[in-house]
Amino acid sequence: MGKGKSVTHVVDKEWCKGCGICVHFCPKKVLELDRKGKVDTVRLEDCIACKLCELRCPDLAIQIINKQEREND
Amino acid sequence: MNDTPFNFKDYVRSRFFPHMWCPGCGHGIVLGSLLRGIHELGLNKNEIVMTSGIGCSSRISGYVDFHSLHTIHGRALSFATGVKLSRPHLKAIVPMGDGDALAIGGNHFIHAARRNIDITAIVMNNKIYGMTGGQFSPLSGPGKKATTAPYSTIDNEFDIVELAKSAGATFVARSTVFHAVEAKDLLKKAIMHKGFSVVEILSQCPTYYGRKNKEGDAVQMMEGFKNNTVKIGSKKLEKNPNLIQRGIFVEDTDKPEYCEAYDHIIETAMKGNS
Amino acid sequence: MTNKDNIRFIQGNEACVEGALYAGLNFFAGYPITPSTEITEHLSERLPQTGGKFIQMEDEIASMGAIIGASLTGNKVMTATSGPGFSLKQEALGYACMAEIPCVIANVQRGGPSTGNPTHVSQGDINQARWGTHGDHAIIALTASNHQDVFKITVEAFNLAETYRTPVIILLDEAIGHMREKLIIPEPGELPVVDRLRTHVPKGVDYHPYLPREDDRLPMSDFGAQHRYNVTGLFHDMWGFPNNDPAVVNGLLHHLVDKIENSVNDIAMYKEYWLDDAEYVLVSFGSSARSSIHLAQNRRARGMKIGVLELQTLWPFPTDIVREKCANAKAVIVVEMNMGQVITQVKNAVDNPNNVFLANRIDGQLISPTDIKTVLRMIQGKGV
Numbered sequence: 001m002g003k004g005k006s007v008t009h010v011v012d013k014e015w016c017k018g019c020g021i022c023v024h025f026c027p028k029k030v031l032e033l034d035r036k037g038k039v040d041t042v043r044l045e046d047c048i049a050c051k052l053c054e055l056r057c058p059d060l061a062i063q064i065i066n067k068q069e070r071e072n073d
Numbered sequence: 074m075n076d077t078p079f080n081f082k083d084y085v086r087s088r089f090f091p092h093m094w095c096p097g098c099g100h101g102i103v104l105g106s107l108l109r110g111i112h113e114l115g116l117n118k119n120e121i122v123m124t125s126g127i128g129c130s131s132r133i134s135g136y137v138d139f140h141s142l143h144t145i146h147g148r149a150l151s152f153a154t155g156v157k158l159s160r161p162h163l164k165a166i167v168p169m170g171d172g173d174a175l176a177i178g179g180n181h182f183i184h185a186a187r188r189n190i191d192i193t194a195i196v197m198n199n200k201i202y203g204m205t206g207g208q209f210s211p212l213s214g215p216g217k218k219a220t221t222a223p224y225s226t227i228d229n230e231f232d233i234v235e236l237a238k239s240a241g242a243t244f245v246a247r248s249t250v251f252h253a254v255e256a257k258d259l260l261k262k263a264i265m266h267k268g269f270s271v272v273e274i275l276s277q278c279p280t281y282y283g284r285k286n287k288e289g290d291a292v293q294m295m296e297g298f299k300n301n302t303v304k305i306g307s308k309k310l311e312k313n314p315n316l317i318q319r320g321i322f323v324e325d326t327d328k329p330e331y332c333e334a335y336d337h338i339i340e341t342a343m344k345g346n347s
Numbered sequence: 348m349t350n351k352d353n354i355r356f357i358q359g360n361e362a363c364v365e366g367a368l369y370a371g372l373n374f375f376a377g378y379p380i381t382p383s384t385e386i387t388e389h390l391s392e393r394l395p396q397t398g399g400k401f402i403q404m405e406d407e408i409a410s411m412g413a414i415i416g417a418s419l420t421g422n423k424v425m426t427a428t429s430g431p432g433f434s435l436k437q438e439a440l441g442y443a444c445m446a447e448i449p450c451v452i453a454n455v456q457r458g459g460p461s462t463g464n465p466t467h468v469s470q471g472d473i474n475q476a477r478w479g480t481h482g483d484h485a486i487i488a489l490t491a492s493n494h495q496d497v498f499k500i501t502v503e504a505f506n507l508a509e510t511y512r513t514p515v516i517i518l519l520d521e522a523i524g525h526m527r528e529k530l531i532i533p534e535p536g537e538l539p540v541v542d543r544l545r546t547h548v549p550k551g552v553d554y555h556p557y558l559p560r561e562d563d564r565l566p567m568s569d570f571g572a573q574h575r576y577n578v579t580g581l582f583h584d585m586w587g588f589p590n591n592d593p594a595v596v597n598g599l600l601h602h603l604v605d606k607i608e609n610s611v612n613d614i615a616m617y618k619e620y621w622l623d624d625a626e627y628v629l630v631s632f633g634s635s636a637r638s639s640i641h642l643a644q645n646r647r648a649r650g651m652k653i654g655v656l657e658l659q660t661l662w663p664f665p666t667d668i669v670r671e672k673c674a675n676a677k678a679v680i681v682v683e684m685n686m687g688q689v690i691t692q693v694k695n696a697v698d699n700p701n702n703v704f705l706a707n708r709i710d711g712q713l714i715s716p717t718d719i720k721t722v723l724r725m726i727q728g729k730g731v
Contacts, residue, residue: 015090019097019279024292055109055253056295058101059091060081089588122570124416135577135588140570142419143579143589144412145442151409155416155424156570158400159374163420163571181412184405335400342395 007049008065009041016061022053075115084108084118085136092136095203097291099276100130102250103168103197106257106274108137114261121164124153126178129203129278130170139166147177150185153192161332164264165192171212172202175231179211186240189268190331194242195260196233196271199278207281218285234322237271244270245323249298250277252319259321268330275302275317353532359523360385360427362494362530363453364393366501367425369533370540372451373399374422376413378406378432381465382521383455386427407432411439411452418448419578421543421569423505427453429521430463433472433479440514441480442580444603446587447557447565449508449543451501453517455524456633458711467711468521470633473688476516477662483600485607487614488516488662492636494530497523499538500616500659506541507614511606512565518661520684522634522713543567548574557599558585563606608663615665618657619672621647625654627723628673629706630693631682632658635714639682642716642723653723661689669696678726679703682719 018037030047034040039062041047049066085108094100111121121139125131127146134141140163144152149167157165174182174196185192201219202208209219214230237245244266248256256274263270277283277294288294303309305320355361363386367375375394377387387403394401400417404410407428414424428436433454443450456472458464476488487507489500497519504515546566548554554574559565568574577587582599584590607614620640622628631639636657646653656672658665669692673679679702681690687705694700706722708714721731 012090015092017091017096019291021097021291021295025295055105055257056102056250057105058094058096058098058250058291060085060101060105061091063080065078086588118575119571119573135579138575140575141577142416142570143577143581144415145438145580148408148412148439151404151412152416154402154404154409155374155376155413155418156420157416158402158413159417159422160420160571180405181409184409335395335402339395339398339400342392343398345396 006067007044007047008067009044009047010063010065011039011041012061013038015059017059019058021056021058022062025052025056027052075113079109079112081105081108084112084138086138089136093132094129095280097277097279098129099199099250099278099291099295100133100197102253103195103256103274103276104133104136106253107166107168107195107260110257110261110264113257114264116164116264120162121166122153122156124149124156124165124167126169126173127204128170128173130168130197131173133168147173148181149173150178150181150192150194154185154190157190157192158332158335161191166195166264167192168195168197170203171196171198171200172210175233175236176211183236183240186237186242186269186271188331189241189243189328191267191269193260193263193266193270193272196273197276198233198273199276199282201278201282203278203281207285220281220285233271233273238323241269241328242271243268243323243325243328244321246271246321247273247275247317248319249275249302251295251298255319262321266324267326268328350534353534355530355532356527357494357530358385358525358527359494359497359519360455360525361389362497363427363501363517363519364389365530365532366498367451367505368393368397369498369538370502370505371423371542372425372505373397374414374417374424375399375426376402376404376410376417377426378404378410378428380407380429380432382457382524383427383429383432383453385524386453386455407435408439411436414450415439415443415446415448418450419570423449423509423543425451425453427455429455430457430459430465430472431461433475437479441482441484443514444480444484444486445580446578447512447603448514449512450514451504451508451517452514453519456518456520464711466521468634468684468713469709469711470520470635470684471688472518473661473683473685476518483604485513485604486516486662487511487513487607487660488518489616489660490518490633491659492523492633492657494528496659498530498532502538502540503616506539509541509543510564511610512567513607518633520633526634545569546574555585556587557583559602559606611663611665612667614660614663615668616659617665617668618659619654620657621654622656622672623654624652625675626677627651627653628676628679629653629655629682629719630658630669630673630679630689631655632661632689635682635684638714638716638719642719645716658689664692664696666692666696669693670698673697677702680706680719680722680726682706682714684708684714
């Protein structure tokens with residue numbers, strides 16, 4: 001599992017419809033909805049790259065890139 | 074198997090996004106699980122034919138960068154049967170909604186299962202007709218509210234797993250969009266299974282089903298999938314037998330697959346002809 | 348010299364089977380229904396002998412779906428049915444019109460509506476062939492009155508399906524389907540066979556499945572080949588993706604209709620008998636044409652100036668040809684086994700519709716030369 005600085009969140013705000021599924025199920029409360037109701041990464045340092053948000057995003061709007069994982073490949 | 078990182082933009086037709094599904098609709102999660110599964114299997118995009126019917130779920134075929142065949146309501150499996158029997162090397166995947174698959178398409182569903190033709194049927198079960206605005210489906214079950222059941226439904230529902238089993242499907246599984254990884258793994262197995270495979274994935278329609286039946290928003294409906302389902306044979310069933318079971322119910326590799334059986338017919342016919 | 352092995356004494360339904368195989372049929376899906384069942388039965392035996400595929404589906408709707416799917420993978424496909432089954436196929440038939448999928452549908456007509464008269468002759472599905480599916484569209488429908496012609500129009504049905512990327516309907520009737528007579532199977536190459544037109548667009552270059560070439564034809568790419576595109580029954584753009592832009596909808600609908608209606612004279616097949624000086628013209632088709640020809644031959648022997656225009660293309664209706672052939676007629680008699688379906692088109696085609704009369708029979712019995720003669724005598728003022 002990567003942590004903090006090794007993780008990048010790629011969010012496509014055009015695709016996000018703001019359903020809040022990712023925010024609710026994030027085990028580390030890394031995500032929130034911004035003022036426009038779109039997903040926003042507010043505590044990246046807490047992200048453990050579990051990818052539950054990516055897996056459950058109905059809009060395919062979040063991608064979690066874990067650099068550690070890539071280096072290990 | 075494919076170990077390269079997954080990027081869904083390699084598999085979707087990005088110009089059609091954001092997709093047309095409502096906020097919080099579970100169908101997009103099924104799409105994600107399916108694409109991840111296909112990526113992990115390392116399948117060639119040219120070998121996949123995605124055939125769908127009509128309804129919210131059926132729009133999946135237009136979003137994926139495979140050969141895609143968006144057909145008529147309920148009949149996707151018959152079109153896919155023509156694709157598969159004529160070119161058995163192609164992977165035939167048929168995503169359907171509950172009404173598409175089991176009301177208007179019920180006959181094709183049981184007969185495709187009976188033939189054991191190598192098609193993967195994905196039933197995205199949100200218990201409602203979404204595209205037409207919230208009418209009850211053969212999966213809604215009694216005591217539900219819908220735009221065509223203002224006083225509540227009296228129709229009993231099908232159990233897809235039991236129906237598929239008895240119709241002769243040789244791979245039958247169930248998962249939910251809350252269990253997106255499990256769903257992905259089941260879809261991978263279904264796609265690689267030689268024979269007719271059925272994967273029921275419980276999916277939420279917060280717009281119609283959730284609102285009409287006071288099941289809350291997408292998040293609450295997904296919490297429901299977490300709390301009301303268990304793995305097959307879980308001890309929790311002893312306390313609450315009403316929990317819905319998830320996992321693989323049938324995996325039979327002995328029964329002949331239809332296209333292979335037909336190849337034997339061709340062999341026999343050609344011998345007789347010479 | 349005709350090879351003796353090529354001479355058969357068979358049913359019209361079998362002649363249709365032979366024609367389909369000659370044209371390169373390699374996928375058939377069907378469901379048993381009288382009086383078309385022999386087509387399905389014979390193909391279950393014959394197709395696998397050629398390496399082709401046959402499947403008996405759960406109903407006529409599924410049969411139509413299966414052939415469309417198999418056409419998209421690059422096969423020449425057909426289904427066969429009758430009356431009620433033809434009704435069931437209509438939605439998917441419209442899909443094939445909209446998505447421009449080559450396919451052939453044989454409808455061996457029986458009496459209707461509903462279950463009607465399954466084992467008896469009728470020609471009551473002419474208008475259903477034209478307008479059975481919903482929405483504006485064009486359609487091609489062919490028919491024939493003898494087995495040699497059944498063979499020929501079946502080959503032509505496949506050729507037209509490929510040329511225009513469209514469903515083509517073969518409208519046989521029970522009498523032709525079940526009657527036995529001689530068929531001489533042409534040698535390979537004797538009749539033209541149009542193969543699937545496939546795109547030359549190379550891999551990696553944008554392929555437009557719905558962008559017509561200059562000659563209006565649309566080269567296809569097989570499912571499973573290198574171009575991945577979308578096929579839908581929704582209005583769509585040149586890539587096959589749903590699009591309801593008014594200009595796109597308007598353009599596509601015009602294309603679907605124009606590609607066939609503008610080629611009406613190219614598509615038209617007909618035969619004429621003694622028309623040069625004919626004062627009385629019998630317009631007929633299918634088994635009715637046999638009685639028409641018989642009567643005309645008989646009357647000619649007695650000095651009457653009578654001829655027959657036998658239509659083999661019913662849709663698109665060959666209006667100009669009918670007008671031209673009937674131009675000098677004192678009276679035109681349309682001979683058909685329905686309550687007047689083709690006659691509407693004939694009246695519309697000729698200069699003087701008041702001179703067009705109907706000789707018909709709708710009781711499940713083959714219309715006889717005497718039936719036609721009776722109408723002829725009434726027109727001539729000779730009484731019955």
